Amino acid sequence: xxxxxxxxxxxxxxxxxxxxxxxxxxxxxxxxxxxxxxxxxxxxxxxxxxxxxxxxxxxxxxxxxxxxxxxxxxxxxxxxxxxxxxxxxxxxxxxxxxxxxxxxxxxxxxxxxxxxxxxxxxxxxxxxxxxxxxxxxxxxxxxxxxxxxxxxxxxxxxxxxxxxxxxxxxxxxxxxxxxxxxxxxxxxxxxxxxxxxxxxxxxxxxxxxxxxxxxxxxxxxxxxxxxxxxxxxxxxxxxxx
Amino acid sequence: xxxxxxxxxxxxxxxxxxxxxxxxxxxxxxxxxxxxxxxxxxxxxxxxxxxxxxxxxxxxxxxxxxxxxxxxxxxxxxxxxxxxxxxxxxxxxxxxxxxxxxxxxxxxxxxxxxxxxxxxxxxxxxxxxxxxxxxxxxxxxxxxxxxxxxxxxxxxxxxxxxxxxxxxxxxxxxxxxxxxxxxxxxxxxxxxxxxxxxxxxxxxxxxxxxxxxxxxxxxxxxxxxxxxxxxxxxxxxxxxx
DNA sequence: TATATTTGCGTAAAATTCACACAAAACAAG
DNA sequence: CTTGTTTTGTGTGAATTTTACGCAAATATA
Numbered sequence: 254x255x256x257x258x259x260x261x262x263x264x265x266x267x268x269x270x271x272x273x274x275x276x277x278x279x280x281x282x283x284x285x286x287x288x289x290x291x292x293x294x295x296x297x298x299x300x301x302x303x304x305x306x307x308x309x310x311x312x313x314x315x316x317x318x319x320x321x322x323x324x325x326x327x328x329x330x331x332x333x334x335x336x337x338x339x340x341x342x343x344x345x346x347x348x349x350x351x352x353x354x355x356x357x358x359x360x361x362x363x364x365x366x367x368x369x370x371x372x373x374x375x376x377x378x379x380x381x382x383x384x385x386x387x388x389x390x391x392x393x394x395x396x397x398x399x400x401x402x403x404x405x406x407x408x409x410x411x412x413x414x415x416x417x418x419x420x421x422x423x424x425x426x427x428x429x430x431x432x433x434x435x436x437x438x439x440x441x442x443x444x445x446x447x448x449x450x451x452x453x454x455x456x457x458x459x460x461x462x463x464x465x466x467x468x469x470x471x472x473x474x475x476x477x478x479x480x481x482x483x484x485x486x487x488x489x490x491x492x493x494x
Numbered sequence: 495x496x497x498x499x500x501x502x503x504x505x506x507x508x509x510x511x512x513x514x515x516x517x518x519x520x521x522x523x524x525x526x527x528x529x530x531x532x533x534x535x536x537x538x539x540x541x542x543x544x545x546x547x548x549x550x551x552x553x554x555x556x557x558x559x560x561x562x563x564x565x566x567x568x569x570x571x572x573x574x575x576x577x578x579x580x581x582x583x584x585x586x587x588x589x590x591x592x593x594x595x596x597x598x599x600x601x602x603x604x605x606x607x608x609x610x611x612x613x614x615x616x617x618x619x620x621x622x623x624x625x626x627x628x629x630x631x632x633x634x635x636x637x638x639x640x641x642x643x644x645x646x647x648x649x650x651x652x653x654x655x656x657x658x659x660x661x662x663x664x665x666x667x668x669x670x671x672x673x674x675x676x677x678x679x680x681x682x683x684x685x686x687x688x689x690x691x692x693x694x695x696x697x698x699x700x701x702x703x704x705x706x707x708x709x710x711x712x713x714x715x716x717x718x719x720x721x722x723x724x725x726x727x728x729x730x731x732x733x734x735x
Numbered sequence: 736t737a738t739a740t741t742t743g744c745g746t747a748a749a750a751t752t753c754a755c756a757c758a759a760a761a762c763a764a765g
Numbered sequence: 766c767t768t769g770t771t772t773t774g775t776g777t778g779a780a781t782t783t784t785a786c787g788c789a790a791a792t793a794t795a
Contacts, residue, residue, distance in 0.1 A: 263499035265555035266507035269600060312589075314506035314598045320589040343586050346602045348553075348561040357555045359510060361587045413650070428773075445775075446753065453751090470760035470773060669742075686744075687784065694782095711742060711791035 267348075267357040271324035272309030272396065274344065274362065274403035275334065277369035278420040280429050283386035283436050284369060285400065286376065288331050290393055300354055301393030307400070308332050308381065309360065324363045333377030340365045340419075342410070344403045352395045360394075364403040366419035386436070411437055415456075415486070418477055424460050426472035427451065456482045508589075508598040512565035513550030513637065515585065515603065515644035516575065518610035519661040521670050524627035524677050525610060526641065527617065529572050531634055541595050542634030548641065549573050549622065550601065565604045574618030581606045581660075583651065585644045593636045605644040607660035627677070652678055656697075656727070659718055665701050667713035668692065697723040 275286040291302030310327035317323040321338045329335050341363040348359040373383070384390070386404075391397065410416070416437065417430055431447045451457055460474040516527040532543030551568035558564040562579045570576050582604040589600035614624070625631070627645075632638065648657070657678065658671055672688045692698055701715040 258502045258504035260504070260506045261499045261502040262507070262509075263501070264552075265501045266503070267510050267553060267555050268503075269508050269510065311505075312508060312600075314508050318591050320587055320600060345584050346561055346587060348602075350559050359553075359561060361589075409654075412653075426773090443754075444773080445755085448774075449776090450752090470762080470771085472773060667742095684785075685742080686786080689743075690745090691783090711740085711793085713742060 265357070267359050268353075269312040269320070269323075270309055270358055270360040271312065271320050271327060272307040272360050272362045272399060273324050273328045273341070274307060274364040274400055275328070275332075275336075276364060276366050276407065276420065277372070277383060278433055278436070279369050280425075281432070284383045285386060285389060286332060286334070286381055287384055287389075287392070288381045304393040305384075305390045306393035307362075307396045320361045321363065324361075328365075332381035333375055334367070334372055334381075335375065336365055336367070340367075342406070344399070344406050347395055347399055349395065360399075362399045362403060364407060366407075366416060368420065368422055370422050408437055408439075415477070415482055418479070418482070424474045424476050426474055427457075428472055430475075454485070456485065506598070508600050509594075510553040510561070510564075511550055511599055511601040512553065512561050512568060513548040513601050513603045513640060514565050514569045514582070515548060515605040515641055516569070516573075516577075517605060517607050517645075517648065517661065518613070518624060519674055519677070520610050521663075521666075522673070525624045526627060526630060527573060527575065527622055528625055528630075528633070529622045545634040546625075546631045547634035548603075548637045561602045562604065565602075569606075573622035574616055575608070575613055575622075576616065577606055577608070581608075583647070585640070585647050588636055588640055590636065601640075603640045603644055605648060607648075607657055609661065609663055611663050649678055649680075656718070656723055659720070659723070662718075665715045665717050667715055668698075669713055671716075695726070697726065 277284040287305045308331040312323045321341045344362040457475040458478045518525040528546045549572040553564045562582045585603040698716040699719045
């Protein structure tokens with residue numbers, strides 16, 4: 254099992270990793286950030302070399318305060334993307350006994366939502382790439398499965414939380430917002446009913462467009478009214494779609 | 495960190511445990527199954543001796559196919575209660591660096607719903623006890639926190655899944671069902687509206703009561719119409735409350 | 736026997752969801 | 766520049782769902 258390591262235990266211990274599913278949205282499609290394994294000479298990336306995978310890595314027992322810290326640290330190291338601990342939502346644990354050929358590794362999957370425009374610049378293009386949701390390659394380990402579960406988790410969470418805040422740019426249009434919800438929930442809405450519902454929630458503020466529009470063909474820009482949103486959320490708000 | 499163990503690794507590994515929050519319902523209150531630590535001479539229960547805690551224990555790296563298997567195995571060993579792997583729902587990972595005084599231990603919390611009447615007999619009373627939700631003692635480790643998170647997870651899941659199936663006895667009354675939902679969601683419903691909604695879902699079948707009632711004061715007994723329920727669930731059913 | 740509590744049943748008002756039509760604005764093509 | 770096509774914004778009536786209640790029958794209790 255172990256080779257010449259200096260850390261010994263009275264009974265076998267598994268290795269623990271954190272993996273990150275980072276979702277973005279470009280106004281058109283959901284995107285996911287992936288890394289190519291083995292490009293860099295990292296000690297532990299000796300499996301699945303050359304394959305695409307989720308960013309992630311091993312818990313550092315003496316350093317990572319929680320597994321979320323592992324996720325944040327590894328994401329930063331592997332993709333250059335620096336997120337806060339609070340940006341990570343836990344998806345679940347994947348612990349199949351043979352999911353890693355090297356040793357027993359259980360991984361705690363996380364997902365994070367990012368404003369694509371803000372982070373594309375800080376992403377280390379040498380190591381990582383954004384993939385459209387409908388164009389994801391086959392991934393290493395059981396990362397295909399993890400990705401599916403993470404997405405379905407996002408799909409659940411959207412009923413209780415403001416994913417728009419995190420995925421959309423500061424200002425956005427109603428059609429963009431609708432497309433985002435449609436992309437995540439994989440359904441279609443009636444444009445007018447969607448607009449009515451949003452108006453009813455009163456969480457959007459119309460933005461004075463810098464480029465003074467002459468007509469209505471160019472969609473109106475909005476921003477989230479965070480105060481209203483947070484208040485509603487505290488009172489047991491539930492976004493219905 | 496380690497003492498004289500024979501399992502060595504090139505870098506530190508955490509220990510991994512599974513903990514179980516087992517919920518029951520006695521027709522009146524939500525109950526939770528707890529164990530008293532250190533009653534038995536177990537190798538690893540040297541911490542928090544004498545305190546109440548959630549059932550659970552260490553992942554056996556070479557034996558437990560998944561962490562859910564750990565949960566099931568440990569629950570059986572510690573309380574006598576034998577549940578299927580599929581009965582466990584993962585709540586989340588708890589990984590604070592100092593949550594266990596002995597070594598770095600991260601735990602994967604699970605919850606399970608059981609029919610109290612069915613399992614009370616098979617629970618090893620020497621080791622485990624059922625506690626009313628409103629009368630839970632202070633627990634070992636971070637188990638208080640785990641318990642709270644597990645309950646809030648149950649509260650979420652109830653919107654999408656049939657908890658009644660798992661917690662209620664085969665036949666039950668409408669007031670019992672209502673009380674169960676009220677207990678979990680911590681709200682009160684109008685009796686008549688609750689009945690209407692249930693009738694509308696058409697997942698209940700009236701049961702010919704063995705003790706022939708003369709009046710209506712004794713509530714009518716129902717059982718779940720599992721076929722109808724499963725069909726609705728497949729089609730994207732969502733219990734609304 | 737009288738009183739209080741619990742259960743079952745039904746309905747009208749209010750709120751929400753749903754289906755749907757049309758005009759203004761921009762872009763594209765000729 | 767004219768015309769046709771696409772996209773966006775707006776409103777309304779019908780259908781459905783939720784909500785708020787009233788009342789009588791059936792026990793348990795005093």
